[in-house]
Amino acid sequence: MGVIRSFKKNFSNFFKKLFNKKNARIGIYGPPNAGKTTLANRIVRDWTGDAMGSVSHIAHETRRARRREGVTIQSNGGSISLDIIDTPGLATKIDFHEFMEQGMNEAESKRRAKEATEGVIEAVKWLENLDGVILVMDATEDPYTQVNVTVIGNMEARSLPLLIVANKVDLPESSPSTIREAFPQHPMVAISALEGKNIETFYDEIAKRFG
């Protein structure tokens, strides 16, 4: 039975690759706590009814890349099938003391720090296997971070499409215009992944950029 199922899957994948050109592997990147998993959950929930992962206010909650294949988004009269990869937050430093400040004990903090470092390594490796990136930035934070510069630089060097998401516009201190001014060469959409604000525009942009 397993052999037949495997054959069917391979057969189906073969024809998908052959005829379905609008299938793109898209990574959701950004610094810790920018709202990547919240956004991934919203996309997957809106178009499949499922969820992708748990959300937390603690940084580095997503410590392994999560992948959801074949999420079909319909927008502007067309449709595009995406493999969504929710990646761990990229960072250049991980200090276990920051987990302790969140109330964890030392052993647990060190364990989480180790897992977070592995998650960053995995996220960097995924960069090489993508057709495009949704870069999530926290619109209440300074956009000129090394993580943002590195991800944007990598996409530009590979001539791959990039969509910047200014997230958390439901917060009064958010300033999506600062992000737009920082990276004017790339399309940007301002949303609240938590509340779904402007999410239709976001899907339109996905269809436009990755379709």
Place this chain on the structure above:
Amino acid sequence: MQGIQMDLVSEDRLAKMPPVEKIRFIIDEVKSGKILVLEKGLTPEEEATLIEMTMTQIQPDDFAGIEMESYPSQPDSSLIGKLFKKNVVRTRLTVIGPANKLKTLKKDRDMISALVSNK
């Protein structure tokens, strides 16, 4: 005299190194407590590799990672660049140091303000 060593690394010095050696040199220097200012900066791919390799070096109570800041790279807009060097980007100055000694105070497209602490 106590203090923090800051090395200003010329473009020529790094240009002689293969990519892996360049990344290893940076990590070794930063782990020894130095702050590096790279004249030419790193390519986006090198920055990603540096982040990846830094993560493999992190040890609790010993090395928490790096603080790295660079100006956004710019595409090579020269005619020769357009004709022969597709997707080439012009990298710009990069500052790298141990996360416990270097802190970025402010950064924009053309200016990086950093605080160096000898704690």
